[in-house]
Amino acid sequence: MSEEPVREEPEELPEYKIEGARSSRSSCKTCKRKIQKDTLRLGVRIEGPFGVGFLWHHLTCAAKRHAQHVEGAYELRAWAEGVEVPPLEELRKLKEKAEEQKKKRKDPPYAERAPSGRSKCKLCGELIEKGALRVALPIVVEFYGQTRQGSILVHTACVQAALHTDDSAVEDPAGLPQELEANSRDLPPEDLARALDEIGAL
Ligand SMILES: [Zn+2]
Numbered sequence: 001m002s003e004e005p006v007r008e009e010p011e012e013l014p015e016y017k018i019e020g021a022r023s024s025r026s027s028c029k030t031c032k033r034k035i036q037k038d039t040l041r042l043g044v045r046i047e048g049p050f051g052v053g054f055l056w057h058h059l060t061c062a063a064k065r066h067a068q069h070v071e072g073a074y075e076l077r078a079w080a081e082g083v084e085v086p087p088l089e090e091l092r093k094l095k096e097k098a099e100e101q102k103k104k105r106k107d108p109p110y111a112e113r114a115p116s117g118r119s120k121c122k123l124c125g126e127l128i129e130k131g132a133l134r135v136a137l138p139i140v141v142e143f144y145g146q147t148r149q150g151s152i153l154v155h156t157a158c159v160q161a162a163l164h165t166d167d168s169a170v171e172d173p174a175g176l177p178q179e180l181e182a183n184s185r186d187l188p189p190e191d192l193a194r195a196l197d198e199i200g201a202l
């Protein structure tokens with residue numbers, strides 16, 4: 001149920017509500033993270049054994065994963081006067097983009113050969129040569145007050161140092177070889193062995 005007491009009478013609760021979060025206590029049912037105060041959130045009415053309340057989502061999370069609710073909320077103009085909501089068209093684009101990225105996305109950590117010579121190693125700042133083995137590592141990034149997982153590309157030789165940075169999201173460096181093996185399916189085994197060799201003992 002909603003973590004935040006709902007002050008309206010149950011029968012007055014609309015099906016949807018879009019508002020700036022009144023506190024930072026609710027969390028998003030889509031991404032499971034806290035919804036910071038004043039961040040736009042979408043409430044979806046739920047009737048459970050304990051009464052009626054809203055399940056909250058970041059509006060942007062809902063746009064990507066629960067588009068039908070966002071469409072419904074916009075149809076009903078489910079926000080109070082003065083609440084500035086993004087155009088529905090923008091939220092639809094978010095969804096399309098999220099779907100495209102999902103199709104393309106590989107989950108870090110993984111190793112691959114650089115398809116061009118344009119990428120830069122996030123650790124040493126040098127370009128990664130075309131065809132060179134590089135590693136994508138997961139990191140924690142702050143984005144408009146929300147933390148989420150991102151990834152960085154580094155030279156194989158820079159992996160060790162990258163694992164010791166504050167934003168590294170690799171919890172168990174010793175387990176990295178197994179993870180790389182599981183995630184680098186496009187890479188021939190001999191290339192993977194070479195990448196691990198270049199990374200060195202963890
Ligand atoms: Zn969310």
Ligand SMILES: [Zn+2]
Nearest residue numbers: 121124155158
């Ligand atoms: Zn480097």
